[in-house]
Amino acid sequence: MCGIVGYIGNKSAVPIxxxxxxxxxxxxxxxxxxxxxxxxxxxIEKTKGKVxxxxxxxxxxxxxxTAGIAHTRWATHGEPNRKNAHPHLDCNSDIAIxxxxxxxxxxxxxxxxxxxxxxxxxxxxxxxxxxLIEDDYxxxxxxxxxxxxxxxxxxxxxxxxxxKEPDKIFAARKGSPLIIGKGKKANYIASDVAAILRYxxxxxxxxxxxxxxxxxxxxxxxxxxxxxxxxxxxxxxxSLAMIEKDGFEHFMLxxxxxxxxxxxNTLRGRLNYExxxxxxxxxxxYIEYLKKAQRIILTACGTSxxxxxxxxxxxxxLAGIPVEVEYASEFRYRSPxxxxxxxxxxxxxxxxxxDTLGALHETKRKGGIVLGICxxxxxxxxxxxxxxxxxxxxxxxxxxxxxxxxxxxxxLTMIALMLGRMRNLPLERGREVVKALxxxxxxxxxxxxxxxxxxxIADLLAGHNNALYLGRGYNFPVALEGALxxxxxxxxxxxxxxxxxxxxxxxxxxxxxxxxIVIATKDAIYxxxxxxxxxxKARQGIIVSIITRGDTKIKxxxxxxxxxxxxxxxxxxxxxxxxxxLLAYYVAVKRGCHVDQPRNLAKSVTVE
Ligand code: F6R
Numbered sequence: 001m002c003g004i005v006g007y008i009g010n011k012s013a014v015p016i017x018x019x020x021x022x023x024x025x026x027x028x029x030x031x032x033x034x035x036x037x038x039x040x041x042x043x044i045e046k047t048k049g050k051v052x053x054x055x056x057x058x059x060x061x062x063x064x065x066t067a068g069i070a071h072t073r074w075a076t077h078g079e080p081n082r083k084n085a086h087p088h089l090d091c092n093s094d095i096a097i098x099x100x101x102x103x104x105x106x107x108x109x110x111x112x113x114x115x116x117x118x119x120x121x122x123x124x125x126x127x128x129x130x131x132l133i134e135d136d137y138x139x140x141x142x143x144x145x146x147x148x149x150x151x152x153x154x155x156x157x158x159x160x161x162x163x164k165e166p167d168k169i170f171a172a173r174k175g176s177p178l179i180i181g182k183g184k185k186a187n188y189i190a191s192d193v194a195a196i197l198r199y200x201x202x203x204x205x206x207x208x209x210x211x212x213x214x215x216x217x218x219x220x221x222x223x224x225x226x227x228x229x230x231x232x233x234x235x236x237x238x239s240l241a242m243i244e245k246d247g248f249e250h251f252m253l254x255x256x257x258x259x260x261x262x263x264x265n266t267l268r269g270r271l272n273y274e275x276x277x278x279x280x281x282x283x284x285x286y287i288e289y290l291k292k293a294q295r296i297i298l299t300a301c302g303t304s305x306x307x308x309x310x311x312x313x314x315x316x317x318l319a320g321i322p323v324e325v326e327y328a329s330e331f332r333y334r335s336p337x338x339x340x341x342x343x344x345x346x347x348x349x350x351x352x353x354x355d356t357l358g359a360l361h362e363t364k365r366k367g368g369i370v371l372g373i374c375x376x377x378x379x380x381x382x383x384x385x386x387x388x389x390x391x392x393x394x395x396x397x398x399x400x401x402x403x404x405x406x407x408x409x410x411x412l413t414m415i416a417l418m419l420g421r422m423r424n425l426p427l428e429r430g431r432e433v434v435k436a437l438x439x440x441x442x443x444x445x446x447x448x449x450x451x452x453x454x455x456x457i458a459d460l461l462a463g464h465n466n467a468l469y470l471g472r473g474y475n476f477p478v479a480l481e482g483a484l485x486x487x488x489x490x491x492x493x494x495x496x497x498x499x500x501x502x503x504x505x506x507x508x509x510x511x512x513x514x515x516x517i518v519i520a521t522k523d524a525i526y527x528x529x530x531x532x533x534x535x536x537k538a539r540q541g542i543i544v545s546i547i548t549r550g551d552t553k554i555k556x557x558x559x560x561x562x563x564x565x566x567x568x569x570x571x572x573x574x575x576x577x578x579x580x581x582l583l584a585y586y587v588a589v590k591r592g593c594h595v596d597q598p599r600n601l602a603k604s605v606t607v608e
Contacts, residue, residue, distance in 0.1 A: 002086075002100040002606075003027050003072040004178065005195045006159040008169045009186025009216050013068035014058050020188075020195035021051045021070050023243065026251060026397045027192065028602035029072035030080035034058065035087040035096035036068035037166045042096045046085040067169055069159040069189070071098035074602050077106070078123030088127040090134035091118055095141075095162045097133070099126040100191055100606060101155035101176035109151065129158065141165050142213040145172055146226055149211070155354075155606070159189045169214050173206040176606055177352050177380055180204040180212055180219055182233055187214040192604075193236055194243045194395065201236040205378050234378060243395050250595045252398030252489070256581050259403050260445040262393040263574070266407040270414055271437060276430020277421040278414035278437075282389045286343075289369055291422050293343045297336070299326040299359045300347035301605070303401040303484060304408060308347055309477035310573045311412035317570065318433065319419035328359035329608070338368035345371050345415075349396055349404035350604035351379020358608070360384055373411050375404050389415070399601050400489050402581045405481065406444070406574045413437060413570065436568050440575075443565050447578045450562070454579050457544055457560045458586030464515050464542075465492055468506060469580075470499035471519035472529050478519050478573045482580030489598045490588035499532040510541040517583070518558075519576050522548040523569040533557050546576050 003024030007016045017034050032054045033046030043063050047053045051072065071086035078084035087096040103109070106125035109132060114120065118131040132148040133141070141162050149156070155175030161168075171178055171189045181188035181196040181203055188196040189212075193203060206212060209224025221229045248254035255262075270278050283290065296315055298308035305327055312323040326336070328346065332355065338344065344363040348356045351374040360381060363370040372381050372388030375396060382388060391407035414437070421430045461467065467486060471479035480496035487494045497506055499518065510516065516536050520529045530553060536543055537557050545558040548566045555561050562579045588595050 002074050002191070003029065003195065004069070004098050004100055004157060004159050004189060004191040006069040006169050006171065006189030006214075007186065008067040008214055009183065010066055011186070012064050013066055014063050016199070017068055017070035018051065018055045018058065019198065020190060021054070021072055023194045024072055024192055025051055026399060026596055026603055027072065027074075028399060028597055029074050031073045031075075031082065031085035032071065033085040033087055034068055034070035035161060036063045036065040037161055037163065038063050038065035040163060040166065042089070042093055042161065042163050044087055044089070044096065046082050046087075048080060048082050048085065067161060067166065069096065069098050069161055069169060076102055077125040084122045084124050086126060088122060088124060088130045090130040092134065094164055095130050095133050095160060097126065097130045097158055097160045099129060100157040101174075103128060103152055103156065104154035105152065129156070133160070141168070141170055142211065142220070142222070145170055145211045146222065146224075149174070157191055167215055171206065171212040171214065173210060174208045178206050180206065180214065182219060185216050187216065187219055189214065193238065194397070197236065197238060197243060198240055201238075202233045203236050203378065204231045204233055205383065236377070238395055243397060250398065250585070252400055252402060252585055252595050255396055255398050255403045256578070256585065257448055258394065259406050259578065260441045260448065262403040262407055263410055263444055264441040265392040265394065266410045267437060267441070268392070271434050273431055273434050275421070276427045276434055278418045278434075280389050280414060280418060282387055283371060286369060286371060286387050289343060290419060292341055293321060294341035295339065296321050296323045297326060297338070297342060297344045298323060298347060299328045299331045299344060299356065301328050301353050301355050303405050303481060304347040304349060304356070306477045306481040306484070307405055307408035307412060309480070310409050310474060311416070313474050314413050314416035314570055315419060318416040318425055319423055321419060326359070328353070329355040332358035332362040336362065338363060338366045342368060343371060344368050345373060346381055346385065347373040347408055348381050349375045349401055349408070351376045351381040352604040352606050354606050354608050357381055357384070373408060375407070398596050399598055399603050400485055400584070406577060409574050410437070410440065433570070436571050440571060443567060443571070443575050444578060446565055447575060451582055453562060454582040455586045457562065458583055458590055460560065461515050461544070461583070462587045462590035464513065466509070466514060467492055467494040468502070468509065468514065468516045469494060469496040469519070470502060470516060470532060471496070472499045472525050473523060474569050474573050475519040475521065475576055478576050478580065481577060482517060482519070482584070485581055485584035486587060488601060489584055489595050490591050490593050491599070492587065499529050502532060503535060507535065507539070510536055510539040512540045512542070515542040515544060517544045517546070517580070519546045520554050521546060521564060521572050521576060522551060522566065523572065530554060530557070546579055
């Protein structure tokens with residue numbers, strides 16, 4: 001979704017802003033632009049196209065100003081074109097603004113400003129803020145920003161420059177992520193740490209309602225109540241290498257291949273064999289609540305929601321606590337009942353998903369306890385929950401979530417184990433689980449080595465426009481996740497189903513042109529899934545199966561198969577997801593799709 005970069009320092013701003021925008025491209029966008037303070041004027045360049053085109057435009061203009069703001073836009077209000085691309089200006093081109101989020105009362109504000117004579121040039125909600133500031137300006141943009149933003153309803157992360165105050169850049173945040181980077185004789189604004197990590201790892205997280213004024217040397221922040229706030233500078237441990245492709249053709253492929261390491265990092269220091277349990281320090285404050293929890297609600301969106309579905313199986317099996325899984329977007333709007341002994345977990349890679357954040361707020365509003373499972377350290381969900389666990393998967397740049405998913409499932413397995421051991425799970429069983437968890441990174445490594453086999457299967461599937469994914473038990477959510485990966489990056493229509501549900505409807509789709517990907521590794525319901533495969537075979541469907549190594553029965557029924565190592569069933573979702581991620585990736589590459597930036601998608605969905 002939209003990205004923001006701002007810079008003030010003693011170097012030319014353009015290369016820094018362009019570099020920052022390029023590092024935000026992964027978030028998804030449809031137009032880009034920047035504004036530079038140049039010899040007492042504000043110079044603007046915008047394009048409907050890619051950051052590369054913006055770069056070519058600014059190279060022609062040869063701006064040399066040392067302060068500026070830049071933006072990649074993912075259209076919400078107004079179609080993606082040059083006119084609607086940010087930055088937006090006030091009537092006199094004194095003020096330029098870039099904005100992430102949505103101004104909900106922009107229609108009323110626009111009318112109010114037009115009645116006062118302001119002339120609008122775009123169809124965006126954002127432009128009202130530029131005119132509002134122009135209207136309210138009292139000689140100090142720092143003060144005026146607070147005055148103007150008090151009139152705004154909705155969400156914003158924004159950066160502003162003014163030719164009347166050319167030695168400063170400004171930032172403000174409410175409900176949309178925004179950080180400030182502290183450099184040497186330079187300061188930065190960004191919607192995502194990736195944009196500025198090359199220049200600094202000293203970060204200030206703005207809170208909702210805060211407004212900031214940055215010069216080359218100083219950063220001042222005021223709260224919503226207009227009080228100066230001393231902000232803590234936090235060191236980010238992510239390195240530049242972690243957000244680069246490292247020789248892989250795409251971030252997605254790199255991130256799939258990182259899973260041996262990312263899963264190791266998720267586990268690091270958290271398992272205790274002696275006691276047959278997991279230790280999750282982030283949850284310690286809430287241990288007493290977790291011990292007596294009568295129900296657990298897991299809520300999330302998209303791929304994270306699929307991890308929650310697996311979490312339901314895990315927690316119910318290992319801890320015996322009833323679990324409900326909810327789409328965060330539904331949960332927040334349907335008056336959910338949250339009892340005193342319930343615990344709500346919100347799961348989010350980015351920690352910025354608006355719907356998931358909404359579910360968090362709804363839980364808190366109802367007096368419930370909300371625990372987070374996040375990847376991005378310092379993200380909004382990570383800061384606003386009561387307590388939480390980081391998955392430590394490292395930065396995920398590819399829009400399609402891969403390594404974050406397997407780490408989410410791993411954290412949920414550890415939570416299930418910990419809860420189980422606090423209740424009735426016997427020590428010996430706990431130790432078996434710990435032992436199995438420790439083996440995961442190596443098992444994942446084994447699967448990844450057979451990447452070429454998946455490539456061959458992908459070559460056969462790439463010409464098809466539909467696919468079904470089937471699984472049972474723990475592997476039903478894996479089927480959903482496999483289907484989502486395929487549709488989002490290769491635009492092939494795919495559906496995931498519990499295998500037994502097929503005969504209740506989807507079986508009508510089976511013919512000689514329908515590939516059916518069946519996750520059929522050996523577990524308690526292996527025989528049942530074999531019958532489901534036989535039903536597809538009888539109707540000449542194309543069967544691609546994920547099977548346990550050495551399984552000859554399903555191999556014989558399959559047109560293509562991929563073997564994975566034998567694992568206990570509660571580990572199988574992590575192992576079985578890997579070939580499906582690779583399959584989606586290679587099908588997308590074969591179809592010539594833009595893997596890391598699929599059409600219409602954004603990495604963190606910060607609007608409802
Ligand atoms: C799919 C994908 C999305 C996200 C969803 C939630 O590959 O990435 O479905 O899982 O938008 O995002 P987070 O986990 O950041 O809340």
